[in-house]
Amino acid sequence: DGGITQSPKYLFRKEGQNVTLSCEQNLNHDAMYWYRQDPGQGLRLIYYSQIVNDFQKGDIAEGYSVSREKKESFPLTVTSAQKNPTAFYLCASSHRAQRLNEKLFFGSGTQLSVL
Amino acid sequence: SQQGEEDPQALSIQEGENATMNCSYKTSINNLQWYRQNSGRGLVHLILIRSNEREKHSGRLRVTLDTSKKSSSLLITASRAADTASYFCATDDLVMDSSYKLIFGSGTRLLVRP
Numbered sequence: 001d002g003g004i005t006q007s008p009k010y011l012f013r014k015e016g017q018n019v020t021l022s023c024e025q026n027l028n029h030d031a032m033y034w035y036r037q038d039p040g041q042g043l044r045l046i047y048y049s050q051i052v053n054d055f056q057k058g059d060i061a062e063g064y065s066v067s068r069e070k071k072e073s074f075p076l077t078v079t080s081a082q083k084n085p086t087a088f089y090l091c092a093s094s095h096r097a098q099r100l101n102e103k104l105f106f107g108s109g110t111q112l113s114v115l
Numbered sequence: 116s117q118q119g120e121e122d123p124q125a126l127s128i129q130e131g132e133n134a135t136m137n138c139s140y141k142t143s144i145n146n147l148q149w150y151r152q153n154s155g156r157g158l159v160h161l162i163l164i165r166s167n168e169r170e171k172h173s174g175r176l177r178v179t180l181d182t183s184k185k186s187s188s189l190l191i192t193a194s195r196a197a198d199t200a201s202y203f204c205a206t207d208d209l210v211m212d213s214s215y216k217l218i219f220g221s222g223t224r225l226l227v228r229p
Contacts, residue, residue, distance in 0.1 A: 004157075006157075035219075040124075040221065040222075041220040041221050041222075042203060042219040042220050042222060043158075043203075043219040045216060046218075049163075058216075083192030088155075090157055090158070092157075098216065101145075101146055101163060101165075103148060103159065103160040103163060104150075104158070104217065105160070106158045106159070107157050108156050108157045109155065109156060109157050111155070
C-alpha cells in the first residue's frame with residue numbers, strides 16, 4: 001500500500017530530552033512537511049522540504065530540527081529548546097512543494113506528551 | 116497571512132440530515148481545499164475548488180465558492196454516523212514568486228448522532 005507512515009503513535013518526553021519523530025513515505029513525492037496541531041486548532045507548519053538535502057523553516061520552527069537525507073524519510077526532532085512540545089504532530093507529503101493545486105497526503109500522526 | 120475560519124466550530128445533527136460548514140478567508144485565493152480528520156488521525160483530502168469555479172460535487176459532498184464574499188461552504192447530504200469528524204478548509208498563501216503554502220483553518224467538529 002502506498003502511503004505515509006509515522007511512528008511512534010504515542011511518545012513521551014522528559015524535561016531536557018530531545019525526541020525524534022519518524023516519517024516515511026513510499027509515494028515517490030518530492031515534498032514533505034511537518035505540522036503541529038494543538039487541541040481544537042488548525043495546523044501550523046513547522047518545516048518543509050522540497051527535495052533531498054534541502055529544507056525550509058515554516059511558521060513555528062523554533063525548538064525543532066529536521067533532516068532529509070533520503071527522499072522517503074523526513075524525521076523531526078523536538079529539542080529541549082521547545083518549551084511547550086505537547087501536541088499532535090502530523091507529517092504530510094505532496095508531489096511538489098509550494099505549488100498551486102497540490103493536495104497533501106497525511107500520516108496518522110504522533111501524539112507527543114511531556115512527562 | 117490569510118487564514119480560513121470555519122463556522123460553526125461544532126455541529127451536532129441527526130443521521131440523515133444535511134450538514135453545512137462554512138469557511139471564510141481574508142485575501143484573494145487561487146483555490147480552496149477541504150480536508151477531513153477523524154479523531155486522533157491524519158487529514159484526508161476531500162475536494163479542491165478553483166477560484167473560477169462556483170460549485171463542485173463529489174458523491175454526497177457539495178462545495179461552493181463565493182469569491183466576492185471570500186467564503187466557501189461544504190455540504191454533506193444524507194449524513195451518516197461515519198461522517199463524524201473534523202472538517203478543515205485550507206487556502207493557498209503566496210510565499211514568494213510562484214511559491215505557495217497551505218493555510219489551514221481551525222476546523223468544524225461534526226457529530227452525527229445515530
